[in-house]
Amino acid sequence: MRDGFIKVAAATPYIKVADCEYNSRQIRNLIEEVDNHSVKVLVLPELCLTGYTCGELFLQDVLLNGAMAELKHIVDFTKGRKLFVTLGLPVLKNGKLFNVAAAIYNGKLLGLVPKKNLPGYSEFYEPRHFNPGQEEITKFSFYGETVPFGMNLLFHCLDFEQLTIGIEICEDLWVPLPPSVNHCLAGATLILNPSASDETTGKDIYRRELIRMQSAKLVCGYIYAASGEGESSTDLVFGAHNLIGENGILLKESPRFVNEMTVTELDMGKLISERRRMTTYHAEENRDYLYIDFSFGADVTAAETEITRYIDKAPFVPGKREDRDRRCEEIINIQAYGLKKRLEHTGLKTCVLAISGGLDSTLALLVVCKAFDLLSLDRKGIITVTMPCFGTTDRTYNNAVALARELSVSFLEIPIRDAVNLHFRDIGHDANLHDVIYENVQARERTQIIMDLSNKYNGLVIGTGDMSELALGWATYNGDHMSMYGVNSSVPKTLVRYLVGYFAQITENTALREVLTDILDTPVSPELLPPKDGEISQKTEELVGPYELHDFFLYYVLRYGYSPSKIFRLASLAFLEDYSEETILKWLKNFYRRFFSQQFKRSCLPDGPKVGSVAVSPRGDLRMPSDASAALWMKELELITLAPIA
Structure with a gap:
């Protein structure tokens, strides 16, 4: 569970209606299988x-007694297993029948959580047999042990503080105020939902969105x-979704209609980080809840969970073409x-910007053109300036000229070689010394x-x-670093490329498309040497x-506050086929060194619009002191051990 990851599973056993012994065997087989994973x-x-x-069979003592006896077998079967199990069964309490989820861990029945919202509409008739659960915690006798019974039960892992489990059952999720709302406000970070939702046309789409949005x-x-x-299947079909x-x-x-086990890893650290960031999320302990402790053990929580979930190497860029195009249009x-x-x-009708034939200035110019079009201003009010000097190549120069021509903006060429050489003489710098002063x-x-x-x-200078x-x-x-309005200030480099590519894709101007395509193929460079x-x-x-590495690092540093070791681990998985661990660690160290040492530049940034969930404006997302020390982060990076080369 190192780095906050925990492996979880949802599974659908093959069952026989009313055959508790058979169903119990299937459940135990699943428990053994997932425990091995x-x-x-x-x-x-x-x-x-x-x-x-089961219908009216729920009113038969034989079925209810059989279910309780098999629950005992299952509880005993989990003895010695570091596995939290939740399953559903009918429970008779004080002469009333409840639809219940049992919470089991390591040979112990930790609690029984009843379903509150019992559907009695359309194909459902649960109120015919069951009573609605209540939030109040009462006691239930289970083979000589007293077990808490009630909706307001939360199960807290003592040695994995990020994990607190709440339970709601099927229809509880579909009502206007699901129990999971209060569970999470009381501290739950993981909600379990044992369900028996049947399949009807289109219901899977609604179900999927319901769960996604609730999370x-x-x-x-x-x-x-x-x-x-x-x-x-007398009247319904269930899809094991x-x-x-x-x-x-x-x-x-x-996949629906296939009984199987679905396994992945949850990043509980991400959830805690997101709640910490959201000051409007008021989760705190609630005296109306009973918090039941359990422990996986230090050896389990310190172990590294194998990560099989997809780690996106480009977190700023949607993977699907249609999503990416929609995002590009929105950002622009x-x-x-x-x-x-x-x-x-400002009442200004003119903008001035330097264009180099590179990606960033190209995107900025395209954005300025769109703003002028929105204002019905003449694009001749866009003053583009190319200023060739020592490092300018014919390729970038020609692209800058062609770009201005095809976009019908004003264009100036002002060579700066003589002015720079004069300045070198003024400050006593050797022009043959190609150092930071030269650049x-x-x-x-x-x-x-x-x-x-x-x-x-x-006019307005555009950054x-x-x-x-x-x-x-x-x-x-x-x-x-300086301008009067920085239109690209919250757009990461990996996304800049896609935005320019999107313009190339949608333009009807063939010549413009060709120059944009060549700009996309040009290596990123300041062209100062x-x-x-x-x-x-x-x-x-x-x-x-x-x-692509730095944008990956940036996303997880600012969006979730991950530790350097966790970011390194995720990057090693995401870029497994692209970079060695040694290379990733090298650039991650460089990222942290530069990120901390260069904050003074971000502390006085010009205005610019935020476009995504991460930004570095000192007036928005990143209020960071310019003289903060990177020592703790660098120390953790030095402790990272690289895997031996095979």
Whole structure:
């Protein structure tokens, strides 16, 4: 469970209606199977010990006694197993029958949770046999032991503090105020739902969204286990539709109409991090609840859970084409409407921006064009400036010229070589020494020019730098770091590429599409060092590391506050086929060094619109002191042991 991961399962046993002994054997077989796969939480369906479709047989003592006897067999069978099991059965208490979920761990019945909301509409008639459960905790006698009985039971793991389990049953989820709401506000981080939802046309879509959104709203893990083959088909068919959700994401689901086990890992650390971040999430202990402790043991909680769930190597970029296109359109609108408002407020009808033929300035220019179109302004009011110097190549220069032409914007070419050489003489710098001074003088000269041009044309200077560069501090302070409005300031580098690609995809201008495609194929570079044989000699990703790695690191550092070791572990899985662990660790160390040391640049960023869940603006998501120490993070990175090379 190291790093907050716990392996969980939802399973549907093959059953025979009213045959408790047979069903018990099937359940024990499943318990043994999941235990062999290191599963720590198992959810089985509603009333699976008897079958959900017993009808009037629920009024027979033989069935009820048989279910209770087999529950004892199952409880005893879990002795010595570090596995939390929830399954459904009918329970007779004080002459009343309840639809109950039993919580079992290590040879002990921890509690019985009754179902509150009993459907009596359409094909359902549960109130005919069962009574609604109550929140109040009472006592139930189970083979000489006293067991708590009631809805307000939460099961807390002493040695895995992130895990507190609450239970609701089937229809409880489908009502306006599910019990899981109060469970989570009382501290539950994982909701288990034994269910017997039957299949009708389209119901799976609603069920899937219901579970996904409940896990999102409650910031919890949600495990839903449904009845399947074996239930009576007199009037209904049950699809064994098992689902596991986590904070709005459906991690895994089973195919319908196939009884099987669905296994994945929940990241409980992510859930706790998200709740910690959301100050409007008021979860706290509730005196109306009974908290029942259990323990997996230090050896189990310290062990590393094998991760089989999908780890997206590009968390900022949707995987599906249609989702990605929709996201691109949305982000471009956010950028353009933010700039539109700034232009309306200032009354300016001119923008000035430096274009290099690179990705970032291309995206910025495309966004400015859209904002001008929204305002019905003449694109000639967009003053683009290319300022060739020592590192400019023909490829980027020609692309900058072609881009301005195809977008019908104003274009200026101002070579800065002479001005930079004069400045070198003024400050006594050797122009043959290609150091940080050599590079930054060029960047600041370009910024000085576009700032002065903004005065000349009464325009707004548009920043082109992206969020990945800002996170790494890969910007010249008061050079490309500075502008009057930074349209790309919360767009990560990996997403910049897709946004430019989206423009290339939707434009009807063939020539524009061609230049955008070539820009996409050009290596990322500030072009501050002289080219070699006419080709770019200064490739950013060779100096600071691959942006796909840095964006991955950035997402988990800022979005969830993960530790360096956990981020390294996830990155090693996500990029298994792309980078060695040694390479990932090298660039992760570089990320943390730069992220901490370069905060002073982010502390004085120009305005710019937030477009996603992560941003680095000091007025928004990242209020971080400029002189914070990275020592604790670097110390943890030094303790990471690399796997031996085979």
